Amino acid sequence: MTTSMDRSSASITTVLVRLKWRLVFNRFRTAAGLGTVAFAVVLTPVAALVAGLTAVAGPDTLLVVGPMLGALTWIGWLIAPVLIGAGTETIDLHRLALLPLAPRTLRTGLLAAAIIGIGPVLAMGAGLGFVLQAEGIVATTVAAVAVVVTVVMAVVTSQVALLALSEVLRRRRAQDLATLMASVIVAAMAVATQLMVATADNVDLASFGPIADVARWIPGGWSGDAAARAAVGDLDVAIVQLIGAMALTGVVAVSWNIALRRALTVNDGGYVPRQDGAPLLTRERAGRVIGRAVLAKELRYLRRHPRYRIQVVSQAIVLAIGGAPVVQAIRDGVDEVVLFGAVPGLTSGLMGSNLLGADGRALWAEAVALPSLRPLLRARSLAFAGIGAIGSIVITLILAVAIDGWRFAAPAMGAGVGMALIGAGVGAYVSVIAPTTFPEDSNPNPFAIDQPGMGCINGLITMAGVVTGLIFAIPLLVGLAGARSSTTIGLALALVAPLYGAAVWLVAAKRATALADRRTPELVAELSRT
Amino acid sequence: MIETSPEADGRDDAGPVRLAVQMRGLRKVYGDKVAVDHLDLAVPSGTFFGLVGPNGAGKSTTLKIATGLLRPDGGTVTIDDADVWSDPAAVKSRIGIVPEDLRLFERLTGRESLEYTGLLRGLDPADARDRASELVEVLGLTDGADRLVVDYSSGMRKKLALGNAILHQPSVLFLDEPFESVDPLSVRVLRAVLERLVEAGSTVVFSSHVMEVVERLCDHVAIVHQGRIVAGGPTERLCAGRRLEDVFADAVGSSLPDAALTWLQPR
Incomplete structure (x- = not known):
């Protein structure tokens, strides 16, 4: 007899991807869609600007921007969903836990669903400049794969973090703390932006070299640097870095698999029952x-x-x-x-x-x-x-x-x-x-x-x-x-x-x-x- | 109009029935959807009145309009002869509400929430404090009394909402799906409190899907379907020996067609 357990990964992936598409399109039928449109309207020019600038930039600039962009993508994807509580709508394990799905099957489907969306598309679009700068089919392929790996690694790491923190994030005090942290981070970014604007005359991209050196050692920075090196023709290093980034993505994916298995079989806390244990200025x-x-x-x-x-x-x-x-x-x-x-x-x-x-x-x-x-x-x-x-x-x-x-x-x-x-x-x-x-x-x-x-x-x-x-x-x-x-x-x-x-x-x-x-x-x- | 006379109420004594709630020609439209369609309803004073109907029948909308939380497109509502829209202050002092969507004062503790509501209702601070303490105990909220409401379970929320609604001993208490998502023990507590309120002379109007509870608790029932009252009266007379669920199904015309789910075959 055929059961849902026997379904192939491919069919589950199709189901989840369709579900995600439906969720994305259904948002446009509601007022919430305006927020999505605003998000796209604001970030599309930013992604286009980054892609445009990197498409015409010189090698030194590419080698600074590449790792920084990759690291920023990875860190942003890691922190933002945790702080703003914005996990993929399809990854609601409370609903999926009751279905007879193997963790690996579920992981493949969830990854495909997570990559569908405006954010991943814009992030990949921002890396287009590196692909356009690369010369020759090998360099172009390496740059394109590196851009995709950067986004995939960011998405997978984000999913692992969300899953690992799911129990904690359901607690009110953790949500309060996340709220406060998000505001501090945004405010700090605003202050940093102001400082950069105030000192704009003294800034050139080369001065970000030390930051790029650090970014190269951050997981997203590896693949970002690989894209940049492929774009400037430093193919040997680019391929090594890309292999490293892919291996790391694989490790993260395996840990995601383990975390999913645990989440699907162990109570994550979400189902534990709670321990119940005359107006001022008048004279009236x-x-x-x-x-x-x-x-x-x-x-x-x-x-x-x-x-x-x-x-x-x-x-x-x-x-x-x-x-x-x-x-x-x-x-x-x-x-x-x-x-x-x-x-x-x-x-x-x-x-x-x-x-x-x-x-x-x-x-x-x-x-x-x-x-x-x-x-x-x-x-x-x-x-x-x-x-x-x-x-x-x-x-x-x-x-x-x-x-x-x-x-x-x-x-x-x-x-x-x-x-x-x-x-x-x-x-x-x-x-x-x-x-x-x-x-x-x-x-x-x-x-x-x-x-x-x-x-x-x-x-x-x-x-x-x-x-x-x-x-x-x-x-x-x-x-x-x-x-x-x-x-x-x-x-x-x-x-x-x-x-x-x-x-x-x-x-x-x-x-x-x-x-x-x-x-x-x-x-x-x-x-x-x- | 339902139940405006002693005869309709099934009573033998002479004289007009005193009405706690009277709705006439109530109408509310959302875009193309008519939520309440010229609804007439009279609730005798001192009764336990159940408003039943399928999902989307207009029960919640009717209760929101009756309590002044939603402006109707037409019609009138009076509570103890005071018009909800022309004399809101008089109506507000007479009613209590437990809505379906239980948003409470999330960052107060349960005890603070009760005291706060008491003070808003014009109780003396000492009275508000005493009643809050007693309600905490009676409703079984002692353990969570000093926790923030945001950390409460749904059962605790229902109990707290009921406490907030009866703190000033309202003349009419409206409850929208009060027993939804509540464990059986909490249901017993809620029921006992409501029965005590009716014994003290108040009128309780509540909507519910749970026919057994309505049949057991309510002495009067009205069935709402597509924004109108399609049947109503004293529960005994309306049911006439049948189960309320069967009366309800007949009134709203709900049954599984013979041709449906034919693929469900014996194994």
């Missing part, structure tokens, strides 16, 4: 109780939710970047630098531009319990304003102590409080017109939202909110400029800025509340959408 007591409860919950979330931790990290990085000229100013004895203390107020206040994001899917519970969303929005918004104001005051005091610039402390603190209120008020309004839900537990990508395809639109609205916040802050910025030369303006700013900020906050919060109450069902529906 009930309202105050609700306001305090919301405020307390928001402060708990600021401590516990990974997305808020990321925002704190981002703030710290922004301050660190901005801190360099401040430190220089302190060294130079420029006491006006104390006025810089007002800036964190605005940025921290604007952190509250998605007040409903952290618990968006549970908004229904608050919506049915509260007669109005007013205390909810106000308390959450005030939490951000408070953090901004306190941050601003603390930084101002530190700067004032550091440079003995007390004459600028009062205007800086007043303006900081005002800016925090402006940021929080504008943030409250943006929260109601462009609400998005932070993914809670399934997607640790720090930039993901739970409304597929809406990221761009919401991003634009949030950006408009930031610009609006800056526009409202112009009078305070003008006041800060005036405070540099006039003590009277400084004192006036210290007194008027908090009042002005409070007025902006009150109007914005009132409008946000009215809008939220009018469209509560739509807000709940929007935040529950997947």
Whole structure:
């Protein structure tokens, strides 16, 4: 009798590849497809640019770019899926484990399915320049095989890592950590990019030689270097490196096989049962109780939710970047630098531009319990304003102590409080017109939202909110400029800025509340959408 | 309209039946799909009311509209005579909800979640704390009371959601598939709590696929099919000695055609 176990690897591969294609195409029928399109639109020109530049580059450049590109592909494929939780959709072993498939059969099918997709195609496309540069059929073949091996090795290693970490990655704390790490890595890359741009005049590709030397010893770098050497005609070394890379890919594939067998026969933890073991500003007591409860919950979330931790990290990085000229100013004895203390107020206040994001899917519970969303929005918004104001005051005091610039402390603190209120008020309004839900537990990508395809639109609205916040802050910025030369303006700013900020906050919060109450069902529906 | 009179309710006493929930001409359309089609329903006060229907019949949409979480395209809903859309504050204070998609306050602990809901419901902080502690114990959540909700199992989530929904002793409690993905022991706990709530005078309206549970718990049943009520009334009268599952199958016209799966032959 024929059973599924007897099926050939080829037929399972066909099934899985078809499944993957169907998943890829089905994405385009949903809003999630927009994300895929955006991914392709952004990365296709990058891949084309790399391919184009390497197709015309000289030998020295190729020998630097080849290993670096290969190593980057390998490291990226290894880290990114783990950090953003983006495994191949077909490799859901929870579903496949019940099928009577041999690990080897499954491995072949999963590998074929993993290589189908925009990412692998673009990665191979980026290596096209090396193939075009190679002269002669042998060199061209070696370069082409090296490019393919680079991607295959990256994909296989990534699958092994995902499989090995599957149990850990299902734990909430690991997901939180991955989220935080992803944000730190992205922020570090942003800083590195800024540094490169800042020092662009002094950079040439040859200066990356030492980095390329290191990259050659990273697995992806072997095959990348092989592609580059084939392109420049250094065929002997290229072939040796390619054989080494293929052997290493084989070793990784064998370990994948072992890991798959273990995952299909040993409980990986996924099936283990869990061990169960009157609004703030009114005088009504009930309202105050609700306001305090919301405020307390928001402060708990600021401590516990990974997305808020990321925002704190981002703030710290922004301050660190901005801190360099401040430190220089302190060294130079420029006491006006104390006025810089007002800036964190605005940025921290604007952190509250998605007040409903952290618990968006549970908004229904608050919506049915509260007669109005007013205390909810106000308390959450005030939490951000408070953090901004306190941050601003603390930084101002530190700067004032550091440079003995007390004459600028009062205007800086007043303006900081005002800016925090402006940021929080504008943030409250943006929260109601462009609400998005932070993914809670399934997607640790720090930039993901739970409304597929809406990221761009919401991003634009949030950006408009930031610009609006800056526009409202112009009078305070003008006041800060005036405070540099006039003590009277400084004192006036210290007194008027908090009042002005409070007025902006009150109007914005009132409008946000009215809008939220009018469209509560739509807000709940929007935040529950997947 | 179903069950608007004592006769329809099968009761002998005179006088009008007090209605906890009344829906008239409810309609909701998603694109080409009519989810709720001029649905009329009346739920007598103090009853255990079951809303049953096949997948996609419109049960969840109806419950969402009834609780003000979804705006209908037409029709009205009143809870204890208060209109859901013109007097939402009055309605909200009277109802509790356990939705099917159990998104709770994920980064609070179970105990914090209950206390928070109590405070939002306007309870005194001390009362909220006391009720939360008692519910934690009664619902068997003691071990997980101080763990974050994000780490809860589905059974624990259902229990916590029920606790959140009854903390303020609602007049009407709506539950969407409350027994889905819940182990039998947890079902017993949930059932006992719901029965206690009805004994205290509240009305419980819940949707379910599990006919046995509906038949055992509910004194009134309505069958929803293609967005309309196709049968309903007191459970005993509706079933008339038959099993609810058979009544349901007759009402929605579901049976396996004789010609289907002919390839399943004896070995």
